[in-house]
Amino acid sequence: MTEVLRVEGLKTHFHTRAGVVKAVDGVSFSLEEGEILGLVGESGSGKTVTGFSLLGLVDPPGRIVEGSIRLKGQELVGADDRTLRARRGRDISMIFQDPIATLNPMLTIGQQMRLVQEAHGRITHRAADARSAELLSRVGISSSSARLRAYPHEFSGGMRQRVAIAIALLHSPAVIVADEPTTALDVSIQAQILAEMKTLVAETGTAMIWISHDLAVVSSLASRLLVMYAGRVVERGPTAAVLRQPKHPYTEGLIASLPSSASPGAPLRQIPGTTPSLLALPPGCPFAPRCARADAACAIRPDLSEIGTQTVACHHPGPSHTRVPA
Amino acid sequence: MLGFVIQRFLQAVVVMAAMSVIVFVGVYAIGNPVDIVIPPDATQDIREDAIRRLGLDRPLWEQYWIFATNALQGDFGRSFVYNIPVLELIGSRLPATLELVLISVVSATVLGVTLGIYAGYRPDSRISKTIMALSVLGFSVPSFWVGLILILTFAVSLGWLPAGGRGETVELLGIRWSFLTLDGLAHIALPAVNLALFKLAMMIRLARAGTREIMLTDTIKFARAAGLSEATILRRHLLKMISIPIVTVFGLELGSTLAFAVVTETIFSWPGVGKLIIDSISVLDRPVMVAYLILTAALFVTINFTVDLVFALIDPRIRARRTA
Numbered sequence: 001m002t003e004v005l006r007v008e009g010l011k012t013h014f015h016t017r018a019g020v021v022k023a024v025d026g027v028s029f030s031l032e033e034g035e036i037l038g039l040v041g042e043s044g045s046g047k048t049v050t051g052f053s054l055l056g057l058v059d060p061p062g063r064i065v066e067g068s069i070r071l072k073g074q075e076l077v078g079a080d081d082r083t084l085r086a087r088r089g090r091d092i093s094m095i096f097q098d099p100i101a102t103l104n105p106m107l108t109i110g111q112q113m114r115l116v117q118e119a120h121g122r123i124t125h126r127a128a129d130a131r132s133a134e135l136l137s138r139v140g141i142s143s144s145s146a147r148l149r150a151y152p153h154e155f156s157g158g159m160r161q162r163v164a165i166a167i168a169l170l171h172s173p174a175v176i177v178a179d180e181p182t183t184a185l186d187v188s189i190q191a192q193i194l195a196e197m198k199t200l201v202a203e204t205g206t207a208m209i210w211i212s213h214d215l216a217v218v219s220s221l222a223s224r225l226l227v228m229y230a231g232r233v234v235e236r237g238p239t240a241a242v243l244r245q246p247k248h249p250y251t252e253g254l255i256a257s258l259p260s261s262a263s264p265g266a267p268l269r270q271i272p273g274t275t276p277s278l279l280a281l282p283p284g285c286p287f288a289p290r291c292a293r294a295d296a297a298c299a300i301r302p303d304l305s306e307i308g309t310q311t312v313a314c315h316h317p318g319p320s321h322t323r324v325p326a
Numbered sequence: 327m328l329g330f331v332i333q334r335f336l337q338a339v340v341v342m343a344a345m346s347v348i349v350f351v352g353v354y355a356i357g358n359p360v361d362i363v364i365p366p367d368a369t370q371d372i373r374e375d376a377i378r379r380l381g382l383d384r385p386l387w388e389q390y391w392i393f394a395t396n397a398l399q400g401d402f403g404r405s406f407v408y409n410i411p412v413l414e415l416i417g418s419r420l421p422a423t424l425e426l427v428l429i430s431v432v433s434a435t436v437l438g439v440t441l442g443i444y445a446g447y448r449p450d451s452r453i454s455k456t457i458m459a460l461s462v463l464g465f466s467v468p469s470f471w472v473g474l475i476l477i478l479t480f481a482v483s484l485g486w487l488p489a490g491g492r493g494e495t496v497e498l499l500g501i502r503w504s505f506l507t508l509d510g511l512a513h514i515a516l517p518a519v520n521l522a523l524f525k526l527a528m529m530i531r532l533a534r535a536g537t538r539e540i541m542l543t544d545t546i547k548f549a550r551a552a553g554l555s556e557a558t559i560l561r562r563h564l565l566k567m568i569s570i571p572i573v574t575v576f577g578l579e580l581g582s583t584l585a586f587a588v589v590t591e592t593i594f595s596w597p598g599v600g601k602l603i604i605d606s607i608s609v610l611d612r613p614v615m616v617a618y619l620i621l622t623a624a625l626f627v628t629i630n631f632t633v634d635l636v637f638a639l640i641d642p643r644i645r646a647r648r649t650a
């Protein structure tokens with residue numbers, strides 16, 4: 001296995017009038033060829049901003065203030081616009097949550113796929129269309145050469161997301177960042193797409209960062225998990241290990257609030273409290289105010305430390321002392 | 327689509343019929359042209375003869391009926407003043423207005439959309455702030471005042487450009503045009519700038535608002551994530567996505583400027599239809615007024631219809647709705 005992406009100490013901050021929003025504040029992880037990494041956390045925890053940072057597409061007033069992103073060995077932090085643009089689409093691409101909003105309603109699918117191919121070198125319309133049709137059939141859109149002449153509004157939401165995936169795959173990038181790509185879709189279509197993505201990744205060797213607020217979705221797909229809270233990584237490790245034995249109380253809370261962990265009829269368990277404002281984070285552990293294990297030690301920000309195959313940022317890593325036996 | 331065209335055509339017929347009644351009755355109510363057309367010292371016989379000849383002795387509905395049946399055959403009557411067919415009179419003035427209006431509306435749109443996209447793309451740059459300040463000026467300064475200032479500056483003080491008239495013309499397709507000669511262009515310049523300023527300001531605002539909105543959408547983010555260059559994103563994605571309101575306003579402005587370039591044509595003594603209608607109102611030349619207003623209504627109906635067709639041409643969603 002070769003490593004295609006290594007992110008170290010990534011910090012992306014937004015300098016707003018109200019103050020500095022530390023949307024991503026020290027995120028590290030690595031990605032192997034063909035691997036699916038699940039990135040989970042409540043909404044507002046910095047998942048999308050992490051994704052955009054990888055592509056160098058953070059909107060002002062946001063900026064990568066620190067850290068390193070190495071894509072196939074090349075450093076992207078501090079690279080100029082030209083270099084970044086040359087990598088986008090070809091070595092790393094991204095798909096978004098709302099497939100209705102991502103495709104241009106006024107261009108045909110074929111035109112949009114052509115534009116993406118022309119972005120990285122000359123190509124005849126014929127060759128581009130052939131490649132587009134090939135990718136559409138890969139993502140399960142049959143009779144695809146006729147579909148090239150169709151407009152986005154002629155497709156259902158699930159189909160549009162497949163088109164977006166096909167576009168992201170056009171240049172066979174090493175990494176695809178998938179930002180909640182099935183959140184806006186029906187559950188049945190979601191399951192279909194998840195299954196297809198798994199095969200696709202295996203076939204093409206493309207590595208994927210699958211972002212979701214839904215641990216259930218991510219754990220069915222990813223071989224490793226990265227749990228984010230308030231812009232920081234709180235836990236990292238192989239999916240099976242993290243699910244079986246979460247070390248961080250936040251991860252534990254996420255697992256406990258899954259519908260599958262509840263006995264039928266019983267109310268779902270929720271993590272008490274709400275996500276803190278990133279503008280006014282307490283100096284210590286950001287999860288402390290919501291944590292049953294918090295004590296005086298938590299006034300100091302915990303560093304990441306390794307426990308077996310997992311890595312966790314907690315002064316009192318699990319298994320939980322307060323867990324009531326079922 | 328064909329059903330849509332037929333439906334719009336029937337609507338147009340109804341609108342035109344209603345307009346012709348309103349215009350005819352309205353103009354009838356303004357005053358008696360006889361008092362103006364015939365010298366006050368004319369004898370009673372001459373007066374009555376003239377009234378009969380002009381058909382003014384018949385009841386209103388009969389006058390309208392005669393007018394309507396003739397108009398349907400393309401005959402809008404003769405001008406009381408010039409004693410030539412009204413259509414011929416308007417037709418002789420139309421090219422002057424047409425070239426002036428087309429030049430100003432088209433250049434205002436091309437320049438305005440370009441500046442507006444720039445201002446929307448880089449909203450915080452100094453150039454963008456200058457562009458927006460200019461557009462506020464274009465909105466708030468009255469057109470006749472700008473016209474006078476233009477004449478004072480470029481014609482009187484600097485002596486660079488002529489203050490009025492059409493200048494040298496050349497014949498093309500049997501019509502005389504100014505824009506094909508250097509002298510003619512020099513004559514068009516000031517009135518065209520005068521007409522264009524307000525439209526320029528409007529196009530800048532429209533394009534800027536659209537650009538700012540579209541640039542924040544996921545469509546643009548997705549295009550960037552796929553590695554498209556900013557130039558391609560602006561040309562191939564953005565321009566198309568902001569085009570609907572721009573086409574709408576372009577159509578409306580084209581129509582209203584063709585019909586009501588009066589102020590500019592008067593200030594620059596541009597011999598177009600605007601000046602013709604003002605002159606005919608002051609002498610109550612009824613056939614000219616009626617024909618002019620009805621043709622203007624027809625112009626608006628045609629432009630609106632064209633704009634709708636263009637919508638369908640550029641936006642597949644609209645096309646789909648109409649075929650459905």
Ligand SMILES: Nc1ncnc2c1ncn2[C@@H]1O[C@H](COP(=O)(O)OP(=O)(O)O)[C@@H](O)[C@H]1O
Pocket residue numbers: 014016021022023041042043044045046047048049050059060061062278
């Ligand atoms: N343009 C911006 N200006 C200021 N703050 C922003 C901006 N974009 C994102 N943020 C902040 O960054 C934080 C993380 O956002 P995001 O990455 O979208 O969360 P997630 O994707 O995990 O739901 C949020 O608290 C949000 O307020």
Ligand SMILES: [Mg+2]
Pocket residue numbers: 044047048049179
């Ligand atoms: Mg998000």
